[in-house]
Amino acid sequence: MVTQIELQNCLEWAQNNGAFIDSKVSFKITQEAGVTAFVNENFSPKPDQALIRVPESLLVTSQQALLEFSQADNRKRILNSVTQLYLSKLKFGSDNVHLKSFYQPYLDVLPLRLPQPYFWSTDEVMNLHGTDVYLTMRNTLNELLKEWKELFQVLSIEHTAQDMQFLSQFHDGGDSAVISLEQFSEYINACELEALEWNSFVGYLWSYCIFNSRAFPRVVLNKADTDSSNLNEGFLFPIVDLLNHKNDVPVKWEMNENNELCFMSHSPVFNAQEELFNNYGNISNEKCLLNYGFWDSSNKYDFSRLTLKLPSTLPNSSPIDFNKSGNFISDDGDTTILQFNLRPLEMVPPTLIALFAHLSKLKSEETPTVRSVLEGIDQLTSVVSQRLLFFKNFKARTSSSQKLRPHVIKLIKMYYQDNKKILNSTVEKLSVLQKKIFNANKEFSLSFKTIFKNDKIFANSLLLIFGAINYEDLITKDCLNDALLLWIVKTINDKNIKQDSFIVQAFKEVSGSIVIEKQDVMEYLPFYKKYFPNLSERIPEIYNVGDWGIRQFIVADTVIDRLVWIRKSNKEPIFLMKKVHDIQI
Numbered sequence: 159m160v161t162q163i164e165l166q167n168c169l170e171w172a173q174n175n176g177a178f179i180d181s182k183v184s185f186k187i188t189q190e191a192g193v194t195a196f197v198n199e200n201f202s203p204k205p206d207q208a209l210i211r212v213p214e215s216l217l218v219t220s221q222q223a224l225l226e227f228s229q230a231d232n233r234k235r236i237l238n239s240v241t242q243l244y245l246s247k248l249k250f251g252s253d254n255v256h257l258k259s260f261y262q263p264y265l266d267v268l269p270l271r272l273p274q275p276y277f278w279s280t281d282e283v284m285n286l287h288g289t290d291v292y293l294t295m296r297n298t299l300n301e302l303l304k305e306w307k308e309l310f311q312v313l314s315i316e317h318t319a320q321d322m323q324f325l326s327q328f329h330d331g332g333d334s335a336v337i338s339l340e341q342f343s344e345y346i347n348a349c350e351l352e353a354l355e356w357n358s359f360v361g362y363l364w365s366y367c368i369f370n371s372r373a374f375p376r377v378v379l380n381k382a383d384t385d386s387s388n389l390n391e392g393f394l395f396p397i398v399d400l401l402n403h404k405n406d407v408p409v410k411w412e413m414n415e416n417n418e419l420c421f422m423s424h425s426p427v428f429n430a431q432e433e434l435f436n437n438y439g440n441i442s443n444e445k446c447l448l449n450y451g452f453w454d455s456s457n458k459y460d461f462s463r464l465t466l467k468l469p470s471t472l473p474n475s476s477p478i479d480f481n482k483s484g485n486f487i488s489d490d491g492d493t494t495i496l497q498f499n500l501r502p503l504e505m506v507p508p509t510l511i512a513l514f515a516h517l518s519k520l521k522s523e524e525t526p527t528v529r530s531v532l533e534g535i536d537q538l539t540s541v542v543s544q545r546l547l548f549f550k551n552f553k554a555r556t557s558s559s560q561k562l563r564p565h566v567i568k569l570i571k572m573y574y575q576d577n578k579k580i581l582n583s584t585v586e587k588l589s590v591l592q593k594k595i596f597n598a599n600k601e602f603s604l605s606f607k608t609i610f611k612n613d614k615i616f617a618n619s620l621l622l623i624f625g626a627i628n629y630e631d632l633i634t635k636d637c638l639n640d641a642l643l644l645w646i647v648k649t650i651n652d653k654n655i656k657q658d659s660f661i662v663q664a665f666k667e668v669s670g671s672i673v674i675e676k677q678d679v680m681e682y683l684p685f686y687k688k689y690f691p692n693l694s695e696r697i698p699e700i701y702n703v704g705d706w707g708i709r710q711f712i713v714a715d716t717v718i719d720r721l722v723w724i725r726k727s728n729k730e731p732i733f734l735m736k737k738v739h740d741i742q743i
C-alpha cells in the first residue's frame with residue numbers, strides 16, 4: 159500500500175510544479191479504497207469553481223511516450239499501447255527513462271499491488287469460473303498479449319527470458335492459441351511484482367490496469383487534432399486520479415485558458431469530512447470489478463448479462479436487427495452469440511422477449527401471436543432460472559494450499575448475490591408481464607379447467623374413463639392430453655356449439671388443409687384403440703354422436719399444437735385464439 163509520506167511527496171511535487179489544490183480538500187489513505195479525498199469543512203462550490211487545477215506539463219500523455227519510443231511514429235491505433243508501455247518503463251525501468259525522475263513522486267503513489275481480478279490468486283480467480291467476468295478476463299488477457307507482442311515487434315523490443323519461457327509452452331508462441339485464464343493467472347502470480355522488468359508482459363498488464371482505472375479521455379484536452387480515430391486515447395491526470403468514484407456525482411473536467419486541467423464538482427453542498435468523489439462514468443458493477451477492483455451493491459447502473467448461443471439460422475430468420483439493438487456479439491457461421499443486459503430498475507429488454515416469441519413461433523404463425531409470446535416468456539423464464547441456479551449454487555472453493563483473501567471472498571460473494579437478485583427480479587418481471595398479456599387477451603382464451611368445471615356431462619365421462627374425480631386428477635394421472643383430444647372432437651360433433659367459435663374455426667381450417675399419411679394413422683392407432691369402440695358403447699350419449707373416426711383426432715392434435723398454450727406454472731392448458739401480438743422494440 160502507498161504510504162502517507164509517498165502521498166505527501168506527490169501532493170507537494172504537484173503543487174511545487176504549479177498545481178492548485180483547494181485548501182478545503184485533503185487526502186488520506188483508507189483501508190477500503192486506498193488514497194481518498196475528503197472536504198475539510200461545510201461548503202457549497204460555486205459554479206465552475208475549480209477544486210483542483212493541474213498544469214498540462216504534469217499530465218502523462220502519448221507525446222511523452224513518443225519521445226521515449228520514437229519508432230512508434232505517432233501511429234494513432236497504437237498510441238494507448240505506447241503510453242502504457244511508457245508507463246511500465248517509467249515505473250519499472252532504469253533512471254534514464256525520459257522524465258522518470260520528474261514523475262517519480264507520482265509513480266510512487268501508483269499502487270504496485272492492484273485490486274483488479276487480473277492480479278488475484280489462481281484460486282480466487284477460479285471462483286469466477288462460469289461467469290461473464292471470467293470470460294471477459296480470459297479474452298482481455300489474450301487480446302492484451304497479442305497487442306503487447308505486436309507493439310514489441312513494431313518497436314523492436316526483446317521479450318524477457320521469463321516471458322519467452324511462458325510463451326514457449328504454446329504452439330506458435332501463443333499467436334493463435336487461446337490461453338486459459340488459469341494458465342495466465344498462474345503465470346501472473348509466479349512473477350514477483352517488486353522485481354518486474356519494464357518490458358515484461360506482467361509489467362504491461364500492470365500498466366494496462368493503471369491506465370484502465372486512472373486514464374482520462376484526450377478529448378477533454380480540447381486539442382485541435384482530436385478526431386474520431388483517437389477518441390479512445392487516454393492520458394494520466396495526476397492528483398485528480400486520486401479521487402475515488404461514485405455514480406451520478408456531477409463533476410466537470412475542463413482545460414482553462416492557462417493550460418491547466420481543472421476538476422470541478424457540481425454537488426450543491428459538502429459537509430465537513432464528506433468524501434470528494436470523481437465520476438468515472440455511470441458504470442455497472444461488472445465494470446467496477448474488472449476495471450477498478452471494487453463492487454457497490456447499491457449501484458443502480460448494475461446489470462446481469464444473459465449470453466445466448468444460438469444456431470445462426472434462428473436469429474437470422476428473425477425480423478429483429480440485433481446489430482442495431484446492440485445485442486449482437488459474434489457469428490462464426492454456425493453459432494450466433496447474443497448478449498442482453500438485465501437491469502434491476504428497467505423492464506426485461508423487449509428485443510429479448512421478441513427473440514423468444516420468434517423462437518416459439520409455429521410454422522402456422524407468420525408473426526408473433528399471443529400464444530407464441532406467452533410460450534416465449536415461459537422459455538425465457540426457464541433460461542433465466544437456469545442461470546439463476548448457477549448463481550444460487552455458488553460456494554467459495556479453494557485448493558488446500560491457497561487461502562482466499564477475505565476482501566476478495568467478499569467481492570466474489572457480492573458478485574454472485576447481486577447477480578442472483580437481478581435474475582430473481584427478472585423471473586418476477588417475466589411472470590408479471592405474462593399475466594398482463596394473458597389478462598389483456600382473456601376474452602380470446604378458454605381454459606381447460608373452466609371447460610372441465612362447466613361441462614358436467616363431459617367431466618363425468620372422464621370419471622368413468624380415467625377415474626378422474628377432479629381436474630387435478632387429470633394431471634396426476636397424466637391423461638390431460640387425451641382428455642383435451644376427446645373434448646375437441648366432442649365439441650366439433652356438438653350441433654349446439656357456435657360454428658364461429660375459434661376452436662371450431664381452427665378445426666375446420668386444419669381439417670381442410672391437412673394431408674394425412676398412412677404412417678400418421680399408424681402413429682395414432684394405439685391411442686385410438688385404447689378408447690374406441692369401447693367409449694362409443696359405454697357412453698354413447700357423447701362418444702357415439704357424430705364423427706369419432708381416427709382422422710378427427712389427428713386433426714384435433716394439430717389444433718392443440720396451434721391453439722393451446724400450457725401455462726408452465728400450473729401445467730394448465732389454455733386455448734388461445736390466433737391473434738397477432740406486437741412487441742414494441
Ligand SMILES: C[S@@+](CC[C@H](N)C(=O)[O-])C[C@H]1O[C@@H](n2cnc3c(N)ncnc32)[C@H](O)[C@@H]1O
Nearest residue numbers: 191192193273371372399400401402403450452
Ligand atoms: C483512480 S484510482 C483512485 C485512487 C485510489 N484510491 C488510489 O489509492 O490510488 C481508482 C482506484 O481507486 C479505488 N476506488 C475508486 N472508487 C472506489 C470506490 N467507490 N470504492 C472502492 N474503491 C474505489 C479502486 O481501487 C480503483 O481501482
